[in-house]
Amino acid sequence: MAVTIKDVAKRAKVATSTVSRVIQDSPKISEATKARVRKEMKALGYEPNYSAQSLANRVTQSIGIIMPESDVAIFQNPFFPESLRGISEWVNEHNYTLSIVTGKTSDELLSRVKLMTRTGRVDGYIVLYSKQKDSIVEYLHKEKIPYTVIGKPQQFISETTHVDNDNYQAAKDVVTYLTGLNHERIAYVGGDQEHIVNLERLRGYQDALREAGLPLPKEYVVREPFNLEDMRTLLQASPPPTAMIVSDDLVAMAVQKMLAQLGVSMPEQLSMVSFNNLMLAELMNPPLTSVDIDIFSLGYQAAKSLIEKIKDPKELTKHIIVPHRIVERKSSQTL
Template identity: 90%
Template sequence: MAVTIKDVAKRANVATSTVSRVIQDSPKISEATKARVRKEMKALGYEPNYSAQSLANRVTQSIGIIMPESDVAIFQNPFFPESLRGISEWVNEHNYTLSIITGKTSDELLSRVKLMTRTGRVDGYIVLYSKQEDSVVEYLHKEKIPYTVIGKPQQFVSETTHVDNDNYQAAKDVVSYLTGLNHQHIAYVGGDHERIVNIERHRGYQDALREASLPLPDEYVVREPFDLEDMRTLLQVSPPPTAMIVNDDLIAMAVQKMLSQLGVSMPEQLSMVSFNNLMLAELMSPSLTSVDIDIFTLGYQAAKNLIEKIENPKELTKHIIVPHRIVERKSCQALPSPEE
């Protein structure tokens, strides 16, 4: 007759649930108990049926990573592999696996999340973005499925565990950094206004300029998608900007190329600060001053808090802010002070 989990529990003098947790290598079981149970498993020749364990406990030891709806371009943004590296660090330490969920549209993304949920392939989800009126977050919240968000959700914010930077304050800090270099005419090149991160950074930029009593003409703000003519128009505003805040290092690389085509040199004619501090910021010429948002930690904390929620449904909702810092490089130059 085949050896069962009950036989192991009886030999080890523990509950069957304890044996299940030892098989899953749960951190809630002491190493001494794990050693005793494994010794009896070996003595009885018991081989765990991991598929049966998952079905019996409704645990797959897998989490779903929900990417933003997009085409192939999203996978070329280094933010996502770096956040996945942080997620993987915690997941691997706790013997979970990852499933990536993608879709070209919001409807397609939601459909695939529903399929993953219906077929019981994952225990919970990390939403790797935040935007307004998100049908995916609405579905996860309504169905009481464990999830965390990287970013600041606009729906159910008080009830949703999320990990984010203070993007509003980060943008204000960048304005303060540039005004400290005597820049008074500061432009902003931003991403789309669906993503909360873009909204928060733009709002911080605006408020910082108002608080410093600096000009904020509409012409100083350029939104995606933009082209060479848009950049030319920006530089022809009177007075022209002496500094520029760019919402993302990848966008900054495109902007730098356009500036070069227009014969504008950095930082001699225009200083630039960006966000994310990707590796390419250091490789650009001149190297790019950028706000380090600690992408790895965003992913690590998102995975940590999701798995804690999966393993303990009574875990409290958490709002975690990961610190940022400005990494100075060579893309900014001080101007003479107005008194000089």
């Protein structure tokens, strides 16, 4: 005979409603009671019927993950699998599932988010990026759908729970690190002009140079997209940079290849520092000095904040900053 929720309640000496709340991981139930009920569930071999729970409570136990609009390139960026690993860690602990939302354009992405919402497939969303004038964030906010953002939102910032690094300060710290190595001519390469993370890092770089009284010629900043000739032009500036900050590790890998084609050796002729500290940073030749932004924690904290909001709509808005640190490797050296 199948074990029922009543059997668990009887053995744990609690009400069936308490067992139900434990299954939902309700914050209204103490950790001690949760532990006791779960112990009896395991002893009896009881497996909760999450589908039935969802129908009864009109929840899906599923959250949507909104990727940036793209066709192929986004899936080749290790930032997203690592952030998904952090998200998965929390949702698996709390018996949620994930649904990935993708689209080649922002309109297609918005259409799919609306369809997923209309058909009741998820309880809320994590937006894996932040950019200016985002129609998806506008839609989620207008419809009062629970969501969190990884990054610094530009709309409804005081009302939007988000998890981010202090990218502005991180870029300033990189400039300080390089000036500590006696570099004064520092270039910045990469980053589009749409996503907030890129704008914040560029702003931090520019402000740090100004505050240090160091030169900031316009030719020292090269934005995406760029090519080999753009890199050649940068290196032919008068005077040429002795160090380079790159917007992220993937871009740094492309830049390193261009530098090799131009006969520039790292770090003897040019020091380089990047952001994100992906695994490939260690595999580059020379290994890349990079800012570790703890991508796993960005995902983990975003999932935690969203599920807390889903369970308690009165949960206060949170602005969570995940610390960063510079991981020094052989791509940078004292001038």
